[in-house]
Amino acid sequence: MSKVKTIYICQHCGTSHPKWSGQCSDCGEWNCLVEARPEPTTTHRAKSMNNGGYAGQAATVTRLDQITVSRESRLTTGISEFDRVLGGGVVNGSVVLIGGDPGIGKSTILLQTATHMAQGEKALYVTGEESLSQVAMRAKRLELPTDQLKVMAETSVETICATLTAEKPAVAVLDSIQTLFTETLQSAPGGVAQIRESAAILTRYAKQTGTALFLVGHVTKEGALAGPRVLEHMVDCVLYFEGESDSRFRMIRAIKNRFGAVNELGVFAMTDRGLREVANPSAIFLSRYDEAIPGSIVMISREGTRPLLVEVQALVDDTQGQPRRVALGLDQNRLAMLLAVMHRHGGIHTNGQDVFVNVVGGIKVLETGSDLAVLLAIASSLKGRALPQELVVFGEVGLSGEIRPVPNGQERLREAVKHGFKKAIVPRGNAPRQAIDGMEIISVGRLHEALSAAFD
DSSP states (O other), X not given: OOOOOOEEEXXXXXXXXXXXXXXXXXXXXXXXXEEEOOOOOOOOOOOOXXXXXXXXXXXXXXXXXXXXXXXXXXXOOSOHHHHHHHTSSEETXXXXXXXXXXXXXXXXXXXXHHHHHTTTXXXXXXXXXXXXXXXXXXXXXXXXXXXXXXXXXXXXXXXXXXXXXXXXXXXXXXXXXXXOBOTTOOSOTTSHHHHHXXXXXXXXXXXXXXXXXXXXEOBOTTSSBSSOTHHHHHSSEXXXXXXXXXXXXXEEEEEEETTSOTTOEEEEEEETTEXXXXXXXXXXXXXXOSSOOTTEEEEEEEETTEXXXXXXXXXXXXXXXXXXXXXXXXXXXXXXXXXXXXXXXXXXXXXXXXXXXXXXXXXXXXXXXXXXXXXHHHHHHHHTOOOOTTEEEOOEEOXXXXXXXXSOHHHHHHHHHHXXXXXXXXXXXXXXXXXXXXXXXXXXXXXXXXXXXXXX
16 A cells, blocks of 8 residues: 655645645744645646637636726624724625634624624524534523524535525624635645635635625734635735733724725723623723823824824833833834934933833724824823823824824814813824814924923
């Protein structure tokens, strides 16, 4: 008998290797090679044709201006914050991939969505990780309407597609993509080849039939979606859950969206009845103190299409050895750069101090408009002087000490006025042409001007 041949496949990039090694030679990842059997391949002999010897028939080509564009129809999920992240609702035929840490609420939010949508449209919930009784127990605990939602426990992609063809639902939830497999491959579920091929089959089905699909994806210990990177390229929308599992609040951020804004953020509160949307997210990220305290300042960030007020806290303390720079909710490397800028152009150095910066509420601020708020909070903690409670700031800080403008400055200021703030330090390029009632606006062009305006 001939020896069974085995290969080793990288779980990150899908490259096959003849023997095991600690590092993938293509993508450079460590400890990612998994033993597998090679898939049987069928060789096709190309038929000789007159068009240069290529097999196949020429496809129809259409000019771009001859294509009729129809307005995409959207289905509401029944949860306004979820609709906001999706760009206004679920588009027919779209494929949405949602990932997050275990226990953060992926299955909960999708079960809530499926039961709400089932009241007006046909919906199907396919579970590959739980039994039907477990899904029913969760729905009962959350007190969800279960009379219209259909459920199925299945992991075969071919069986799922056949059932979807028979049921013809408007929306289907598949929990999760790592448990599904296609019969055309012999590898185990969860492998690179199985995830890639299963996602391709489901995406093809969604585009052909118009059924909207929600796919649940596992994440690695680094927080990225498990499986091949091509998985994110196949789908139309990629959503990530943010926030700690022991925190009350959860955030869903759109990393990719072909039908809406990228970086759109939806805020939810985890309760015993499931995830509940937060109508005014700025209120939960602001801490109203009895008196002003050093090291705290409010900045106006922009997440997707809406401004968001968040509190930035800083603590500067004498170091006991090598100075530490710790940033929670911000880029660690950018914090080190900002400290160097403040030393060079602001005359404030932190060489012998530990610097800790935190964005209250567990939110991650990805934009550079937080630079000015971070530096003012650090200066406030270092000087031991509290900034006014009615003060808000935003602005990007350049390496030469200039304060650069950020997009949508007027909208940010209007949001601050709604929450009762009366003073703002903004970049000169964001200074409004007309005065805003009830707010004093100080426009600055350099870092030393911003420090003087805040502390003098």
